[in-house]
Amino acid sequence: MALDTVGTVPWTIKGELILNCNCTVFCPCVVSLGKHPPTEGYCQAWAGIRIDEGQYGDEDLSGLNVGLFLEIPGNMGRGNWKAAAFIDDRASEAAYEGLVNIFSGAARGTTGLFSVLVSEFLGAERSPVHFETVGKERRLMVGKKIQGSVVPVEGKDGKDIVVTNTEYWMGPDITVATATKGKVRAFGRVWDFDGRSAEICQIDWHGPK
Template sequence: MALDSLAVGTVPWTIKGELILNCNCTVFCPCVVSLGQHPPTEGHCQAWAGVRIDEGQYGDTDLSGLNVGLFLEIPGNMGRGNWKAAAFIDDRASDDAFEALSNIFSGAARGTTGLFGILVGEFLGAEREQVVFETHGNERRLQVGRKIQGAVVPVGGKDGKDIVVTNTEYWMGPDITVATATKGRVRAFGRVWDFDGRSAEICQIDWHGPK
């Protein structure tokens, strides 16, 4: 069934994979444990994120193997809204997959990412880009054309294992690996951001909708 014949917000969808995020917080993002009620360390949030979709479906449309880049700008506490956001959709996506991912990452598809529809005051749009998400050892790398160049690595604990904040109610997932950015460069929408050495997160995601 063609996507344009289905009402947005009623289509069953799932995404399983990994998300990485790097923001301008100087230490680990307080939003994870405060659930957006504590302000970012710099008073505002500027961030990029990358999603690797290992398995995904939107209705009859397969999303598996695709990548998505995200641009986020939040003026204060995450939970207070008024975000600006944009999605960069893998240029390998079919037209149906592009539409599906646009619906998911704008919040229109409801479900896990439905909060975008509530918190984002200005969705700057979805556009096709070459989005490359790679893992080299423990480093995750994201390249979104010339707009985002990012790399994050987990922060090790006393026993050599990654530091993980577990059993949270954070929207991305319950277990967030504490990380730092070895590269965090954004050149998009008139912004020039460099977040090398700043806070980062790694999360295994299992999202779904519309409920």
Template sequence: MALDTMEIGTVPWTLKGELILNCNCTVFCPCVVSLGKHPPTEGHCQTWGGVRIDSGTYGETDLSGLNVGLMIEIPGMMGRGNWKVALFIDDRSSETQYDALVNIFSGAARGTTGLFQVLVGEILGHERQPVTYETEGNTRHITVGRKIQGVVHPVGGQDPDKEIVISNTQYWMGPDITVATATKGKLRAYGRVWDFDGRSAEICQIDWHGPK
């Protein structure tokens, strides 16, 4: 059966790379350790994120080298759902790549991101944007058109050569989460105007796959 005729949710896919998130929590996000059972520090969650895909496939479609921007809004505890999500897909993507990334990041492709189908109540939209994801030293710079401007870096520890890492977690993104903060965290999209400069951030190496 040709991949383009296979039912969504049955196509094998993989993504490897890095993800950063910056949210409105005043200190490190409680969701990482509590797995969504503890409320965010502000009682609700507003998050923007960026994904750098170092290597990836969706069926026979190569996704390597593309980037994705995210906007996530959660009214209370993460595990209770009713999320609102917007996707910003790299404008360098082909139609096939675009559709593949929407399937993955909406949860329709199942696998690692399949929980989105349970937790997301509304996809506010998905659109093409120029998405840049650059690393300078240990600082990550992300720009999503005029929608998102972010600069994220690890929080300093006693040993300046080592990052503070929450390791061996069961967090959906990955087991090892670097504790970070944003020196710039601005979003203007879908009626939201956020400024999370100085607030919580996370850096995670991702190794996602589906549909199982």
């Protein structure tokens, strides 16, 4: 696809996102919309996206998974992020290219903020990206680079705690979760976020507007 068409191609992604970060309690960014600093003063996170339905132009993205690596030095809204993407090795060349455009922010739309907030895109690479749901547990495995598992936090009535009707960029309803496993071995980082903050979000993203 010609470079001059990037940012004009219509795209959609519907599915689920899970995220685990180094915050010791539920991520302050969700309700502060990035204005409040992470609990540790900086953010280190991994995320997984399961694409149930999706397309980039004429290319079908349905059934593919994506892993993300994020490092933010302070308040989310101030930018200077470092980010990388692990693209499902089952993706066709066109799907791979489309997903790189989406998750680098170049495709604009919902993820267009990445092009503003990410100062260093560490790159994208094909990897075996497995996203599994077992009961309420969600698991993401990207080879030996990301091995994560998150579970919802139950409320008094046994139902999941959900922060609803937010303006958070991922989606309006964020399920409060915790990580039973959160290990990252990538880009010279070695992280262990077992027991730390996590999120689950049903996503309905699109672009370029």
